[in-house]
Amino acid sequence: MTSGVTDMPLEELWRHRAPRTCPADFEDFWNQTIESARQAAQPADLRREASPVSTVLIENLTFSGYAGDPIQAQIVRPTTSAPAPAVLQFLDYGEGAGLPGERLHWASCGYVSVIMDSRGQGTRLTAGHTADPHGTGPSVPGFMTRGILDPETFYYRRLYTDALRLVDAVAELPFVDASRIAVTGRGQGGSLALAAAALHRRVAAAMPCAPLLCDAGRSIVITPQPPITEITRFLSVHHGREPEVLRTLAYTDGAELAYRVTIPTYMSTSLMDGVAMPSTAFAAFHNLASQDKSLEVYEHNAHEGGGYRHWLRQVEWLRERFGSD
Known part of the structure; x- marks a missing residue:
């Protein structure tokens, strides 16, 4: 292992476990949140996008997310009419779904590729097209601390709900x-x-790479790079609010959510990643309830991970589980 920002030697990472922080009402919180979003939903709208790309179909899907808010997603799919497996792609911090045809790789392998816009984001690298109409209290510029003093108002409650509602719409x-x-x-x-x-019970396989918001109590103390540092900056000004912040983060902590993941899961982390620290990814991986789980470790990479090489491994892994149409 090379030196870098990694917080533990690799042999310790394989033993690292996160403490349980699950709120007593965790299940009720998420069940009520998604049920409320479903009750507020409007019919989805699917429209063909203009593009010079002719080997696949490109469409825009507008579906109802949190509180019935309209959320955009880009669909890129094979031209055949037979039902095909789908890969739902969720974007990194600040990214948007981009322009029609900007992301073709999963569709080129025969999958229905669905790229969800992240509400209010889309000003870094790729453009976004979805607003976030909900206001919050004091926050550090960015999204990490919007509404962070209460799980009901936290930005990531809304974004996670959008992701769950996208599964509803795609199914x-x-x-x-x-x-x-x-x-x-x-x-x-x-x-x-x-x-x-x-x-969401309709998800059959998961491939999370370098996830944020895992082992949150540790993450906000050791992570040197944005966006987690937005939370650290918030606490440096709002002294004494750490208990409220940690309570809110417990509802979106990937290490807690992992206990509920029973489907095949292929994770990855990089030992020089200063955005999503490797120990926090290992904490989530160890908590996965899946019988079929594996973790790809890139020793010399940062947050970009294995890049195209890792995508090739994802394709192979998913074909072993979904088959090849």
Whole structure:
């Protein structure tokens, strides 16, 4: 192992466990949140996107997320009409779904590729198209601390609910094989993939990469790079509010959600990642209830992880579970 920002030697990471922080009302909180969103939902809208790309179909899906809010997702799929397995992609912090045809790799392998916009984001690298209409109290610029003093108002309650509602919407599409829905994402997207795998019964496989918001109490103390440092900055000003912050984070902590993940799961982490510290990813991995689980470790990489090489491994892993149409 090379030196870098890793917080533990690799042999210790394989033994690391996070303390339990699960609130007593965790199940009720999420059941009520998703049921409320479903009751507020409007019919989904699917429209063809103009694009010079002719080998796949590109469409825009508008579906109802948290509180019935309209959320955008881009669908890229094979031109055949037979139902195909779907891969739902959740984006890293600040990214948006981008322009039509910007992400073609999963569709090129025969999957229905669905890329969800993250509400209010989409100003880093790729453009976003979905607003977040809900205001919050004091927060550090960014999204990590919006509404963080109460789990009811926390930004990530809304974003996780959007991810769960996307699974609902995709499972109803006639060109999707609803028995073969996978979720994936890196960083923030890895957290959303863990949440969907933990809280939605229609998800059949998960591939979270370097997830944020895992082992939150440890993460906010040791992580040197944004966006987790937004929480550290918040606490440096709002002295004495740590108990409220940690209580809120317990509802979205990937290490807690992992206990509820029973489906095949292929995770990854990088030992030089200063955005999503490797010990926090290991904490989530160890808590997975899946019988079929594995963790890819990239010793010399940072938050970019294994890049295209890791995607090739994901394709191979998913084909072993979903088959090849």
